[in-house]
Amino acid sequence: MNSGIINVYKEAGYTSFDVVARLRGILKIKKIGHTGTLDPDATGVLPVCVGKATKLCDMLTDKDKVYECVMMLGVETDTYDLSGRVLSRNSVTASEEEIVNAINSFVGDIMQVPPMYSALKINGKKLYELAREGKEVERKPRPVTIFSIDILNISLPEVSIRIHCSKGTYIRSLCHDVGEVLGCGCAMKSLVRTRVSMFDIADARTLDEIERIVKAGNLDGIMLKVDQAFEGMETVFVIPTEDAIKHAVNGVPIPATDVFAESISGFEDGKRYRIYLPDNRFIGVYSYNDNLFTLEKMFLE
Incomplete structure (x- = not known):
C-alpha cells in the first residue's frame, strides 16, 4: 500500500471530512487522515496523510500555518464570518493608521478566545x-x-492581510478581536490557507486533479514520502548486522554503537533523528539521549 502525504487544495463547500471521504474513494484506501480542519467556506492547503503516514497527522497539525484573509470592518456576526447571522452593522470611522495599529497589536504571543462556531x-x-x-x-x-501580519490592501470597509501563525489560531477570532479594538465590529469575508509547514498552495492539487492523476497511474508524482516530512532532521543508518536490524525493526532502543552516519561527527542529547535500515527503508523518528536512540514514531512499511 502506498503511504505518504498529498497536498490537497481544499475547495470552498467541502469540509475537511468531505475531502478525506472522497480521497478514500479515489485511492481505494481506508486509512486516510487530514492534518487540521479548514472551515467549509475556506480554501487552500490541506495536507492529507495516507496509509502509515496517518501517524504524521498530529505532528503536522502542530506546525505553523500561513493564511490570506479579507476582513470586513463594520459588521459583526455570530459566527465571526459572513456566513453567520448579522448582529450589528456600524460605520467605520477609524483612520488607516488606527486600523494598521489595531491589527499589528495582535502580533506576538496572545491569548485568544475560540469562536462558538468551531469544532x-x-x-x-x-x-x-x-x-x-x-x-x-x-x-x-x-x-x-x-508570528507576523502583513497588510496587503486597505479598501474600506475591506482589509486584506496575510497571517503567519501557530497551530490553534482562529483567524475568525482575530478578525472579531480587531473589530472589538476598533469599536466597529469585524467579520471574516474570505480565507485562504497558503501554507502548512513545507506544504505550499503552489503545489496543492484539487480533488478532480488528484482523481485524474491516479487514473493515469501517476500517484507517486504527487505523494510526498513520509521521511520527506522530516527533511530538517539528520539521517542515521542502522549498521548491517542481524542483531542491530532485528532490534530496530522491533522498535527496541538502538545504542549509538549500532548506527552510522556519514556526515555527523557526534550525536546531541535531546535531538531527534531520522533512522533508516541499511537497505534505505525509513524506520522512523528517534530521540537521542545518553548514547541511546529511542523510537518516537515508527513508519516502517
Missing part, C-alpha cells in the same frame, strides 16, 4: 453543535502565537 469540544460536545442549539458557553482563552 472544539467542551464536555464532549462540539461548540458549533451547542451554538446551533442557541447555547453559548464560556470559552477559556488559549495561548497562540501570531
Whole structure:
C-alpha cells in the first residue's frame, strides 16, 4: 500500500471530512487522515496523510500555518464570518493608521478566545453543535502565537492581510478581536490557507486533479514520502548486522554503537533523528539521549 502525504487544495463547500471521504474513494484506501480542519467556506492547503503516514497527522497539525484573509470592518456576526447571522452593522470611522495599529497589536504571543462556531469540544460536545442549539458557553482563552501580519490592501470597509501563525489560531477570532479594538465590529469575508509547514498552495492539487492523476497511474508524482516530512532532521543508518536490524525493526532502543552516519561527527542529547535500515527503508523518528536512540514514531512499511 502506498503511504505518504498529498497536498490537497481544499475547495470552498467541502469540509475537511468531505475531502478525506472522497480521497478514500479515489485511492481505494481506508486509512486516510487530514492534518487540521479548514472551515467549509475556506480554501487552500490541506495536507492529507495516507496509509502509515496517518501517524504524521498530529505532528503536522502542530506546525505553523500561513493564511490570506479579507476582513470586513463594520459588521459583526455570530459566527465571526459572513456566513453567520448579522448582529450589528456600524460605520467605520477609524483612520488607516488606527486600523494598521489595531491589527499589528495582535502580533506576538496572545491569548485568544475560540469562536462558538468551531469544532472544539467542551464536555464532549462540539461548540458549533451547542451554538446551533442557541447555547453559548464560556470559552477559556488559549495561548497562540501570531508570528507576523502583513497588510496587503486597505479598501474600506475591506482589509486584506496575510497571517503567519501557530497551530490553534482562529483567524475568525482575530478578525472579531480587531473589530472589538476598533469599536466597529469585524467579520471574516474570505480565507485562504497558503501554507502548512513545507506544504505550499503552489503545489496543492484539487480533488478532480488528484482523481485524474491516479487514473493515469501517476500517484507517486504527487505523494510526498513520509521521511520527506522530516527533511530538517539528520539521517542515521542502522549498521548491517542481524542483531542491530532485528532490534530496530522491533522498535527496541538502538545504542549509538549500532548506527552510522556519514556526515555527523557526534550525536546531541535531546535531538531527534531520522533512522533508516541499511537497505534505505525509513524506520522512523528517534530521540537521542545518553548514547541511546529511542523510537518516537515508527513508519516502517
